[in-house]
Amino acid sequence: KAGVTQTPRYLIKTRGQQVTLSCSPISGHRSVSWYQQTPGQGLQFLFEYFSETQRNKGNFPGRFSGRQFSNSRSEMNVSTLELGDSALYLCASSPLGSPKNIQYFGAGTRLSVL
Amino acid sequence: GESVGLHLPTLSVQEGDNSIINCAYSNSASDYFIWYKQESGKGPQFIIDIRSNMDKRQGQRVTVLLNKTVKHLSLQIAATQPGDSAVYFCAEKWDNDMRFGAGTRLTVKP
Numbered sequence: 729k730a731g732v733t734q735t736p737r738y739l740i741k742t743r744g745q746q747v748t749l750s751c752s753p754i755s756g757h758r759s760v761s762w763y764q765q766t767p768g769q770g771l772q773f774l775f776e777y778f779s780e781t782q783r784n785k786g787n788f789p790g791r792f793s794g795r796q797f798s799n800s801r802s803e804m805n806v807s808t809l810e811l812g813d814s815a816l817y818l819c820a821s822s823p824l825g826s827p828k829n830i831q832y833f834g835a836g837t838r839l840s841v842l
Numbered sequence: 843g844e845s846v847g848l849h850l851p852t853l854s855v856q857e858g859d860n861s862i863i864n865c866a867y868s869n870s871a872s873d874y875f876i877w878y879k880q881e882s883g884k885g886p887q888f889i890i891d892i893r894s895n896m897d898k899r900q901g902q903r904v905t906v907l908l909n910k911t912v913k914h915l916s917l918q919i920a921a922t923q924p925g926d927s928a929v930y931f932c933a934e935k936w937d938n939d940m941r942f943g944a945g946t947r948l949t950v951k952p
Binding site: 732763767769770771772773783784818820829830831832833834835836 | 850874876878883884885886887888891931933935938939940941942943944945
């Protein structure tokens with residue numbers, strides 16, 4: 729079974745631009761969560777989608793948004809990029825009804841904002 | 843040891859020795875805990891989990907200990923190998939929320 733796939737792996741943008749990151753979950757997984765990882769703050773939860781609906785949301789500004797498609801693939805978008813948005817963005821998927829909420833992570837997209 | 847949101851501590855051990863990685867979690871209502879391993883250039887990988895009604899759980903070469911009295915979690919790795927070099931972090935879960943620690947970098951010296 730293929731793992732969680734994130735594209736692109738690396739991205740360089742400039743301040744003010746917007747960016748879209750993509751995540752394909754493990755086949756059969758319907759929950760997709762997004763995280764931002766930085767050296768100073770560690771892993772911070774952005775949002776979770778389940779069956780095309782946002783189920784949970786972390787404490788990030790409205791510039792960060794996401795969506796999920798009917799095939800469970802998900803995208804996240806960051807508008808008006810700031811230097812502080814430079815981070816590793818990780819996507820994780822979970823099986824339907826997983827009581828333990830074990831998440832399977834992709835390798836991430838490394839975003840650099842110049 | 844590790845505290846959520848602070849600097850990344852490091853642990854250096856000799857190959858073959860046992861490693862102990864610590865985590866201080868924040869919420870006394872947390873009922874489920876997970877340890878993840880993150881190697882360079884990869885996403886976090888599930889290692890082992892434990893529910894709050896347990897105080898110890900063993901896996902292959904790994905043991906997780908939970909002390910709810912002092913909100914402390916530890917990961918013990920037996921006979922540490924070079925392939926164990928990575929960042930390890932704990933996660934605590936309560937209701938629908940999950941919070942991750944900042945991580946500990948484990949370096950295994952040959």
